[in-house]
Amino acid sequence: MNALVSLCIGVGLSTSTGFRILVPFASLNAAALFGGFTLPPEMAWLNSYPAFFGLLIGTLIEVAAFYVPWVNDALDTVEFPAAVIAGTYLTGTFAADLPTLMQWSLAIFAGGGSAGAIQGLTSVTRLTSNTATGGCATPVTASVEWLSALVLAILSLTLPVLAIALVIIVVLYALRKLSKRRVSIKR
Numbered sequence: 001m002n003a004l005v006s007l008c009i010g011v012g013l014s015t016s017t018g019f020r021i022l023v024p025f026a027s028l029n030a031a032a033l034f035g036g037f038t039l040p041p042e043m044a045w046l047n048s049y050p051a052f053f054g055l056l057i058g059t060l061i062e063v064a065a066f067y068v069p070w071v072n073d074a075l076d077t078v079e080f081p082a083a084v085i086a087g088t089y090l091t092g093t094f095a096a097d098l099p100t101l102m103q104w105s106l107a108i109f110a111g112g113g114s115a116g117a118i119q120g121l122t123s124v125t126r127l128t129s130n131t132a133t134g135g136c137a138t139p140v141t142a143s144v145e146w147l148s149a150l151v152l153a154i155l156s157l158t159l160p161v162l163a164i165a166l167v168i169i170v171v172l173y174a175l176r177k178l179s180k181r182r183v184s185i186k187r
Helices: 003-017 022-034 041-046 049-065 071-094 100-133 138-158 160-186
Strands: none
Touching (some): 003 022, 003 071, 003 138, 022 041, 022 049, 022 138, 041 049, 049 071, 071 100, 100 160, 138 160
């Protein structure tokens, strides 16, 4: 696989973990089992039916938990560091053809950074939404988030260059929103 395409796949999947952590892993698993997608050697564990069923159950639980107001806010304390770690892992694994320093620098900054930016934006959006609507908007935000994770994961696996363009737009938007929020908090 071309190193640039692999990097685009990794960063796209990493960004997807910012919306829902298990969705990109489940997407990779399904693509390997049913779509003939070739996984990097370090991810061979994903190409199995036990992984499929485990990820399916885990993904359904993760997605369902975010439909419960206030539970979703509590999950953010665990999801933020987990998304950054998962994002770093995904980009690092897909960038294995690059020199080690470049591989892990990109993994940390592009993979972990994009996952963290998206997770930060979703956390702030969810908290604001829950506070403003008393949790009534939770189904809408939860649906947008997991569908965004799924679309971005599928796009990363099928059209990685287009996915990276979308990632750049979404991450820049997230950073802009988060920096505006930070400025308004300081006032």
